Amino acid sequence: MESKSRLQILEKIRQNRPSEGPALPENIHFEPNFDDLALKFADTLGLIGGTAVFAPDFAFIAEDLRLVFPGAQQIVHGIAALSLVGIHPETITDPHDLALADLAILPGQLGVAESAAIWLDETNFGGHRVLPFIAQHLAIVLERKNLVHNLHAAYAQVNAAATGFGLWLAGPSKTADIEQAMVIGAHGARSLRVYLLG
Amino acid sequence: MKVGLFIPCYVDQFYPQVAIAVLELLQAQGCEVGYPLDQTCCGQPMANSGFAAIAGDCNANFLRNFAGYDYIVTPSGSCALHLKEHVLPHEANSSYQVYELCEFLTDVLQVSSIQARFPHRVGFHNSCHGQRMMGLSSMSERVLPAFSKPLSLLDQVAGLEIATLDRSDECCGFGGTFCVSEEAISSKMGKDRVEDHRSKNVEYITGGDMSCLMHMEGILRRQKSPIKVIHIAEILNAR
Amino acid sequence: MSKHAQAADIFNLDEARVDWHDESLWFMRQKRDKAAWSLPEWEALRNLASTIKDHSLAHLDDYWLVFEKKAEANGIQIHWAADAQEHNQIVLDILRQNDLHRIVKSKSMLTEECHLNPFLEKNGIEVIDTDLGERIVQMRDEPPSHIVMPAIHLKREDVGITFHQHLGTDEGATDPQYLTEAARQHLREKFIQAEAAITGVNFAIAETGGFVVCTNEGNADMGAHLAKIHIACMGLEKIIPKMAHLGVFLRLLARSATGQPITTYSSHFHAPREGQQMHLVIVDNGRTTQLGRADFRNSLKCIRCGACFNTCPVYRRSGGHSYHTAVGGPIGIILAPNIDMKANADLPFASTLCGSCTNVCPVKIDIHDQIWKWRQVVVAEGYVETGKKKGIQLMNYVLSHPKVYRLMGKIGRRVLRLAPFLANNGLNPWYKHREMPTAPAESFREWYLKNGAHGIKK
Numbered sequence: 009m010e011s012k013s014r015l016q017i018l019e020k021i022r023q024n025r026p027s028e029g030p031a032l033p034e035n036i037h038f039e040p041n042f043d044d045l046a047l048k049f050a051d052t053l054g055l056i057g058g059t060a061v062f063a064p065d066f067a068f069i070a071e072d073l074r075l076v077f078p079g080a081q082q083i084v085h086g087i088a089a090l091s092l093v094g095i096h097p098e099t100i101t102d103p104h105d106l107a108l109a110d111l112a113i114l115p116g117q118l119g120v121a122e123s124a125a126i127w128l129d130e131t132n133f134g135g136h137r138v139l140p141f142i143a144q145h146l147a148i149v150l151e152r153k154n155l156v157h158n159l160h161a162a163y164a165q166v167n168a169a170a171t172g173f174g175l176w177l178a179g180p181s182k183t184a185d186i187e188q189a190m191v192i193g194a195h196g197a198r199s200l201r202v203y204l205l206g
Numbered sequence: 207m208k209v210g211l212f213i214p215c216y217v218d219q220f221y222p223q224v225a226i227a228v229l230e231l232l233q234a235q236g237c238e239v240g241y242p243l244d245q246t247c248c249g250q251p252m253a254n255s256g257f258a259a260i261a262g263d264c265n266a267n268f269l270r271n272f273a274g275y276d277y278i279v280t281p282s283g284s285c286a287l288h289l290k291e292h293v294l295p296h297e298a299n300s301s302y303q304v305y306e307l308c309e310f311l312t313d314v315l316q317v318s319s320i321q322a323r324f325p326h327r328v329g330f331h332n333s334c335h336g337q338r339m340m341g342l343s344s345m346s347e348r349v350l351p352a353f354s355k356p357l358s359l360l361d362q363v364a365g366l367e368i369a370t371l372d373r374s375d376e377c378c379g380f381g382g383t384f385c386v387s388e389e390a391i392s393s394k395m396g397k398d399r400v401e402d403h404r405s406k407n408v409e410y411i412t413g414g415d416m417s418c419l420m421h422m423e424g425i426l427r428r429q430k431s432p433i434k435v436i437h438i439a440e441i442l443n444a445r
Numbered sequence: 446m447s448k449h450a451q452a453a454d455i456f457n458l459d460e461a462r463v464d465w466h467d468e469s470l471w472f473m474r475q476k477r478d479k480a481a482w483s484l485p486e487w488e489a490l491r492n493l494a495s496t497i498k499d500h501s502l503a504h505l506d507d508y509w510l511v512f513e514k515k516a517e518a519n520g521i522q523i524h525w526a527a528d529a530q531e532h533n534q535i536v537l538d539i540l541r542q543n544d545l546h547r548i549v550k551s552k553s554m555l556t557e558e559c560h561l562n563p564f565l566e567k568n569g570i571e572v573i574d575t576d577l578g579e580r581i582v583q584m585r586d587e588p589p590s591h592i593v594m595p596a597i598h599l600k601r602e603d604v605g606i607t608f609h610q611h612l613g614t615d616e617g618a619t620d621p622q623y624l625t626e627a628a629r630q631h632l633r634e635k636f637i638q639a640e641a642a643i644t645g646v647n648f649a650i651a652e653t654g655g656f657v658v659c660t661n662e663g664n665a666d667m668g669a670h671l672a673k674i675h676i677a678c679m680g681l682e683k684i685i686p687k688m689a690h691l692g693v694f695l696r697l698l699a700r701s702a703t704g705q706p707i708t709t710y711s712s713h714f715h716a717p718r719e720g721q722q723m724h725l726v727i728v729d730n731g732r733t734t735q736l737g738r739a740d741f742r743n744s745l746k747c748i749r750c751g752a753c754f755n756t757c758p759v760y761r762r763s764g765g766h767s768y769h770t771a772v773g774g775p776i777g778i779i780l781a782p783n784i785d786m787k788a789n790a791d792l793p794f795a796s797t798l799c800g801s802c803t804n805v806c807p808v809k810i811d812i813h814d815q816i817w818k819w820r821q822v823v824v825a826e827g828y829v830e831t832g833k834k835k836g837i838q839l840m841n842y843v844l845s846h847p848k849v850y851r852l853m854g855k856i857g858r859r860v861l862r863l864a865p866f867l868a869n870n871g872l873n874p875w876y877k878h879r880e881m882p883t884a885p886a887e888s889f890r891e892w893y894l895k896n897g898a899h900g901i902k903k
Contacts, residue, residue, distance in 0.1 A: 011524070011525055013525045013526060013527040013531060013729075014525035016527060017525050017527060017681065017727075017729045017733060018506050018509065018510075020729070020733035020734075020736075020737075021505045021506040021509070021681070021733055021736065022506050023737070024733050024734070024736040024737030025502060025503055025504070025505050025506065025736055025737075026502060026503045026739070026742065027503075028503055029499045029500045029501075029502060029503025029504065030496045030499050030500050030503075031500065032496075032497065032500050032686060032687075033493050033496055033497065036493060036689065036690075036692060036693060038486045038489070038490075041484075041485055052706060056705065056706070056709075103670060103671055104637055104671060107633075107637055120707075122706060123696075123706035123707040124706070125706075125707050125711070136670075137666070137669075137670040137718055138666065138667065138670035138671055140666075141663045141666045141667050141670065141710075142667065142670075142671075158692070158696070159691070159692040159695055159696050159707075160689070160692040160693075160696075162692070163688060163689050163691060163692045164689070168653075168655075168688055168691075168713050169650075169653035169654075169655055169688065169713070169715050171715070171716075172519070172714070172715050172716030172717065172718065173670075173712070173713065173714055173715065173716075173718065174712075174713045174715075175666075175710055175711055175712040175713060176695070176707060176710070176711040177709070177710060178706070178707050178708070178709055178710075178711075179709050180709070181661065181662055181663040181709055181710075182661050182662070182709060183577045183578075183625060183661060183662050184594070184703070185576070185577040185578035185581065185594060185595070185596050186577070186581075186596070186599075186601055186604050186621040186624055186625065187469075187599070187600055187601045187604075187621060188469055188472065188473075188594075188597075189601070189621035189622075191621050191622050191625040193625070193626075193629070194577060194625065194629065194661065194662035194663060194664070195575065195629060195632060195633070195636070195662045195663045195664045195667050196662065196663025196666070196667065196709065196710065197663070
C-alpha cells in the first residue's frame with residue numbers, strides 16, 4: 009500500500025538503523041530440568057488455576073464431564089468420539105450465538121509441560137475463533153503423547169501460521185487487577201479442565 | 207607495590223576515621239601507600255547531575271595527582287566506578303589501575319586471614335554501584351552463582367555476626383544529588399533500609415560506601431536510634 | 446522542584462499507602478525472581494532475546510518489507526502512521542468508513558501514548574477499555590499507573606466505590622471476586638455488542654506476516670473474534686524475525702511481568718476470519734529518531750513487561766502517575782525524553798542509578814546507563830534550571846581547585862560545629878528527615894599531614 013508516511017518511515021529506518029547488528033541465533037534449544045512431561049504439565053496447570061485429569065478413554069471423559077458439569081445446559085463440542093450430547097460448533101453460523109454456551113470441549117494439538125500451554129487453532133474450533141473464550145467453562149482433550157518440554161520444542165512441532173488464528177491457551181482466564189488478588193475467571197473461560205488422554 | 211590512596215571528598219571532610227582505617231589496613235598488608243595531597247573529588251557530583259562535560263578540570267586534577275601509582279585504591283564503589291567508566295576511558299590511561307577497597311583486598315592482595323576482631327551484630331548494606339556495576343558481589347536480580355567480596359572479608363573477622371535482611375540489595379536512596387532533589391523518596395528509601403536492619407536487631411550497619419552510610423546515619427540519628435554506621439574498612443581494621 | 450519530585454512529595458504524604466504500594470510491587474518482583482530461578486537457562490534466554498532484538502533493529506526495514514508482503518497476502522490491511530495524530534486519524538477513518546460506533550479496546554500502551562481514547566471521544570466515538578484494570582481507571586478518568594497492572598495504585602475500596610457508581614454494585618463491596626464478576630457481566634455485554642475491536646500487539650513476526658497478542662483475561666480475543674473489524678495497533682520496533690523466536694520471548698515475557706510461565710492466552714493472528722476486516726496500524730511517533738540515537742536505540746528492544754517498574758525502588762515509592770507520561774517507570778525515563786524532551790527533562794533525575802532495572806530487563810536494555818546519558822543530553826540541550834546550573838558550576842569550580850576545596854571544606858565544617866542552625870533548618874532539604882553528619886575538627890588530609898605517611902599502628 010503506497011502511502012507517503014510508509015515511504016518516509018521506511019526511509020527513516022534505513023537512515024537511522026545501526027549499520028550492523030549481531031547474527032541471528034540459530035537452533036535455539038534447551039534441555040529441560042524435569043523428566044515426567046505429564047506430571048509437570050499437570051502440576052503446572054494446577055498452579056495456574058486449571059485442572060488436569062488423566063483419562064484412559066473418551067468414555068471416562070464423558071462420565072467425568074457429566075459429574076463435574078451436571079447443570080450444563082448448552083454444551084458445544086465437535087468431538088465425534090465423545091458420547092456427550094452437544095451442539096456441533098459447525099452448526100452455528102453466528103459466533104454471537106455461542107454466548108450461551110455453558111461448556112465447550114475442544115481437542116488440543118500439543119501441550120507444553122513447563123507452562124501447561126496448549127496449542128489450538130482454527131481446525132479445533134469448528135469454525136469459530138471465539139469458542140475457547142466465550143464458553144463459561146472450557147475442557148480440552150489432549151493426547152498424552154502430544155506433550156513437549158518447553159516452548160522451543162513446541163514451536164518446532166506446530167506450524168503456528170497454518171491457519172488464520174491459533175493460540176497457546178494456558179489455564180482459565182484470570183486477573184489480579186484488583187489489589188493483586190488473583191481471581192480466576194475474567195472474560196474468558198471461568199475454568200479449564202484438561203484431559204490427558206491415553 | 208605503590209598504592210595511591212584516593213579518598214572520596216565527603217570521607218575526607220566528614221569521616222576521616224574511615225580514611226585512617228583504610229590507610230592502616232593497606233599498610234598492615236604491606237602496601238607502600240601514598241596519599242596525593244592535592245586530590246579533591248572523582249567528579250561524580252557533576253557528572254551524575256548531567257554536567258560531565260564541564261568536569262574536565264576536576265578529572266585532570268585526578269589524573270595529575272594519581273599518575274605513576276601501581277594501583278589506586280578507594281573506599282568507595284561509586285567513586286571507583288565513576289573513575290573507571292567516565293574519567294579514565296577519556297584518557298585511554300590503562301596505567302591508572304583503579305580498585306575499590308574490598309576488591310583490591312580480595313583480587314590483588316588476595317587476603318585470606320585478616321587479623322581483625324569485631325564482636326558485634328552487623329547488617330551489611332550492598333551499595334549499588336559497587337555491587338551491580340563493579341561486580342563486588344552477585345545480585346538478587348540475576349540467576350548466577352552467589353558470591354561476595356566484602357562478605358568474604360567480613361567472614362574472616364572474629365566475633366562478627368552478620369544479619370540476614372529481607373531485601374538484601376535494595377538501594378538506600380542516597381543517589382548523589384537525588385538525596386535532596388527527590389528528598390521525599392530518598393528519605394523514605396533510607397528509612398525503609400534502616401528499618402530492615404533495625405528489625406534484625408543489628409548494632410551496626412556497614413558497607414563499602416560512606417555516602418550510603420552517611421544517608422542512613424542521618425536517618426538513624428533523627429530517629430535517635432542506638433544503631434551506628436561503620437565503614438567496612440573500620441571493621442576490617444578493628445582489634 | 447521537578448514535576449516528578451513534586452508528585453512524589455504528595456505521594457509520600459500518606460506513608461502507609463506508600464508502604465502498601467511498595468510492598469505490592471515488591472511482591473511482583475519476588476514472583477519474577479522465583480520464575481527466573483525456575484529456569485537454569487534464564488540468563489542464556491536473556492542473551493538470546495537481546496541478540497534477536499539487536500539484530501532486528503539493524504535490519505528493521507527489511508523485516509517490515511517481508512512482513513508486509515505476507516500479511517497483505519493473507520488479507521491483513523497495513524497502515525503506516527508517522528505520529529500519534531496520524532495513528533489516531535487512521536483509526537478514526539476506519540471506524541467512520543464502516544460507520545462503527547461500539548468499540549472495545551484491549552490493553553495497548555501504544556494507544557495510550559497516542560491518546561487515542563480522548564481523540565475518538567472528541568469525534569463522537571465511545572471506546573470501552575476491556576482490560577479490567579484499564580476499565581477501572583477509565584471509569585475513574587485516570588491514566589493507568591503501570592503498563593501491566595493499570596490499577597495497581599488503587600485499593601479494593603477504591604474499586605468498590607467506582608463500581609458502585611458506574612455498575613451499581615453493592616455500596617461498600619470490596620471483594621475482588623464479586624467486583625470482577627460484575628465487570629465480567631458488564632463487559633460481556635460490550636463484547637457481544639461491539640462492532641469494532643482495537644487491540645495492541647506484543648510481537649509481529651516477519652517470517653509469517655502474523656502478530657501475537659498476549660492477555661490473561663481473554664479480553665483481546667473476546668473483542669476481536671466477535672467484532673466485524675479488528676484494528677491492531679503497534680509501535681514499529683516490535684517486530685521479530687521468526688516464529689521460533691517466540692519460544693524465547695514468550696518464555697521471558699510473563700515470567701518477567703508477573704512470575705507466570707506464560708499468559709493465559711497468546712493469540713497468533715495471521716488472517717481475518719471470514720467476513721471480517723483486519724487492520725494493522727504501524728506507528729513511528731519518534732521511534733525512528735530513537736533508532737538513530739546510538740546511545741539510546743537499545744530502549745527500542747523493550748517488550749513492555751514492566752519488570753523494571755516492579756523492581757525500581759523509586760517507582761514503588763512514587764507511583765506511575767508521578768512520571769506524567771503514558772509509559773513511566775525506568776523504561777519511560779529513557780523513552781519519554783525522545784518524544785518530548787522539554788516535558789520530560791525531569792525524568793532522568795527520578796533515579797538513583799541503582800541498576801536494578803537493567804538486571805531484571807529480559808532483553809538486557811542498559812537502562813541505568815541510558816538514564817545517566819539522558820542527563821547529559823538534557824543538560825546539554827539546556828533543560829536545566831538556572832539555579833541548579835549555577836550550583837553545579839560552583840561545585841565544579843570548588844572541586845577542581847584543591848586549595849579552594851580545602852578552604853570550603855574547612856569553613857563548612859567550622860560552620861557546622863559552631864553554628865549548626867545555619868544548616869539545621871527548613872531551608873536545607875537534607876535536614877527534613879535526616880540529621881547532618883557530625884563535622885570533625887580535622888579532615889583526613891589535615892590528620893595525614895600531622896601524622897605523616899607512616900600512619901599510626903596500634
